[in-house]
Amino acid sequence: MKYDPIYYGDYLRLDKLLGAQEPVSEKHNKPAHDETLFIIIHQAYELWFKQILHEVDSVHKLFSNEKMDPRDLSVIVHRLNRVTEIQRILNDQINVMETMGPLDFMEFRDYLVPASGFQSIQFRMIELKLGLRQEFRLQMAKEFFNSRLKEEDKNKMNKLEEETTLLELIDAWLTRMPFGKSENYNFWEQYRLAVDEMIGQDKKIIESNRTLHPKQVEMELRNLDATKQTFDILFDDDRYNALKEEGKVRISREAKLSAIFIRLYAEEPILQLPNNLLDSLIGIDELFTTWRYRHAIMVHRMLGTKIGTGGSSGHDYLKKSTERNRVFTDFFDMATYLIPREHMPKLPDEERKKLGFVYGD
Numbered sequence: 527m528k529y530d531p532i533y534y535g536d537y538l539r540l541d542k543l544l545g546a547q548e549p550v551s552e553k554h555n556k557p558a559h560d561e562t563l564f565i566i567i568h569q570a571y572e573l574w575f576k577q578i579l580h581e582v583d584s585v586h587k588l589f590s591n592e593k594m595d596p597r598d599l600s601v602i603v604h605r606l607n608r609v610t611e612i613q614r615i616l617n618d619q620i621n622v623m624e625t626m627g628p629l630d631f632m633e634f635r636d637y638l639v640p641a642s643g644f645q646s647i648q649f650r651m652i653e654l655k656l657g658l659r660q661e662f663r664l665q666m667a668k669e670f671f672n673s674r675l676k677e678e679d680k681n682k683m684n685k686l687e688e689e690t691t692l693l694e695l696i697d698a699w700l701t702r703m704p705f706g707k708s709e710n711y712n713f714w715e716q717y718r719l720a721v722d723e724m725i726g727q728d729k730k731i732i733e734s735n736r737t738l739h740p741k742q743v744e745m746e747l748r749n750l751d752a753t754k755q756t757f758d759i760l761f762d763d764d765r766y767n768a769l770k771e772e773g774k775v776r777i778s779r780e781a782k783l784s785a786i787f788i789r790l791y792a793e794e795p796i797l798q799l800p801n802n803l804l805d806s807l808i809g810i811d812e813l814f815t816t817w818r819y820r821h822a823i824m825v826h827r828m829l830g831t832k833i834g835t836g837g838s839s840g841h842d843y844l845k846k847s848t849e850r851n852r853v854f855t856d857f858f859d860m861a862t863y864l865i866p867r868e869h870m871p872k873l874p875d876e877e878r879k880k881l882g883f884v885y886g887d
């Protein structure tokens with residue numbers, strides 16, 4: 527044989543892995559049956575977090591090149607889709623956790639203070655590497671985290687805050703995209719005309735609707751004007767940047783336009799993978815949000831309104847973080863800017879050709 531033989535248990539370091547469950551309740555001579563489950567579930571999460579970081583780090587690396595090789599895009603999408611598959615497992619694991627009841631948990635909970643999920647460094651690393659910077663997250667959490675971390679973990683997290691996030695890398699990549707900006711053709715002029723046409727039609731529908739009370743007509747026209755403003759901001763640097771300052775949008779205006787173009791013409795051959803990439807990012811955010819929500823509900827069931835071992839308000843804090851701690855909201859918002867196919871500008875042949883797989887003439 528060319529290689530040294532390997533033994534299953536040695537390869538997987540099962541001595542370490544299976545020897546790493548030490549219920550604290552046993553140390554206090556009050557063994558709590560469910561503590562083993564509690565430990566194993568958390569350890570399984572941390573193992574999957576490690577795998578997610580492995581995938582996210584590799585995607586970071588591929589995106590970090592000033593000129594990303596387009597051939598890498600399929601690997602990137604594949605790895606991000608692997609992340610979403612892992613997330614589905616993470617979400618399902620909550621069901622197993624919920625087989626432990628509040629009284630079972632109470633048998634060992636007090637021994638755990640002040641340890642808390644707040645101290646899951648890998649979870650924080652995933653959030654941050656994806657793009658959840660301090661300024662975007664629920665503010666009340668900041669002092670909780672930092673005061674509860676060991677000095678070395680605190681330094682690690684502060685250092686990571688200085689690194690570029692995946693959201694920023696994708697922002698730069700989308701900003702560099704050349705679509706809709708060729709010399710002889712300005713797609714965005716056509717797009718604005720199409721939007722005006724769509725809004726004009728909606729206005730006529732509202733005004734001619736005899737079933738509406740004049741006050742309702744007024745309100746609907748006001749809402750329609752707000753929709754128009756949203757489109758206008760896309761073409762107004764100052765107003766767009768003001769929204770960015772407020773944290774209401776996170777990517778550049780140019781990046782947003784590229785993403786809209788990708789979404790509108792997703793079936794064009796060279797836009798298919800970029801479109802899949804946007805779907806993967808949306809999927810990751812949706813599955814993390816689902817996890818946060820399921821975890822918050824589980825905590826409500828387990829603790830009621832008691833505070834957490836990490837000192838937060840428990841369920842209440844977690845519920846709020848569900849809505850707030852999102853990363854790729856810009857790509858969710860994309861649907862706002864889509865217009866019905868019938869209104870979409872027809873691309874000139876020259877432009878379509880650039881988006882296809884053309885071999886010869």
Ligand code: HEM
Nearest residue numbers: 567571642643644646649825828834835836837838840847
């Ligand atoms: C009995 C089960 C669980 C309870 C009662 C519980 C409770 C809590 C509470 C109250 C918090 C808020 C921080 C605090 O004040 O301590 C929290 C945060 C957290 N927990 Fe759990 N948890 C449970 C299971 C899990 C599991 C299985 C994981 C998997 C890793 C987990 C991961 C986290 C994370 C990452 C946070 C920080 C979330 C954030 O700040 O956005 N928890 N947990």
